[in-house]
Amino acid sequence: MFDWILHIIESGGYIGIFLLMVLENLFPPIPSELIIPLAGFSAAKGDLNIFGVLFATLSGGLVGCIPWYVLGRVYGIQRLKKLTERFGRILTLTSRDIDASEAWFAQYGNFAVFFGRLIPTVRTLISVPAGIAKMSFTSFLVYSLLGSAIWTSLLLFVGYSLEGQYTQTISADINTVSNIVVILIITIYVYRVLTYPNKK
Secondary structure, eight states, rough: OHHHHHHHHHHHHHHHHHHHHHHHSTTSSHHHHHHHHHHHHHHTTTSSOOOHHHHHHHHHHHHHHHHHHHHHHHHHHHHHHHHHHHHHHHHHHOHHHHHHHHHHHHTTTTTHHHHHHSSSTTHHHTTTHHHHOOOHHHHHHHHHHHHHHHHHHHHHHHHGGGGGOOOOOHHHHHHHHHHHHHHHHHHHHHHHHOOOSOOO
């Protein structure tokens, strides 16, 4: 996965980074923890401008989280629960999961979106209860942007700072780890599908 992400960044530039971040928000198994530092590394080499990279990552992240927000807002909690009755096994999502996410959002309100954008995987899923709660779209974008800006800036700084220490050995190690993470995610998904409760 490391080589694939690096190839897209090097060949696609800002547009490639933007598209990767959109996909990362739509499909959590694509990790921003790899995308953003590699984009920062490219900026440190002088291939890209750091501010352009920051804009591409933030805008891609915002665009990618909007469909989940719209899904929650348009469908509402009851229709989403019915959706889990038909596709819950494939989505590995139960009506209980929806209730839990809604309760969490109800407890923390708009700040749930802000803090949720700082937590891996939750970054994507927090958009759904925000939509269900009919959070103002403007507020959703603002809190998402603020949370994402902190997370993105941190990862960009890491990638930018490590440019001088980057070697083929480190590349190989990161590639191995990223492949292991992907395999682990797939394994967990398959397990959840096979053990999905028949009664919601």
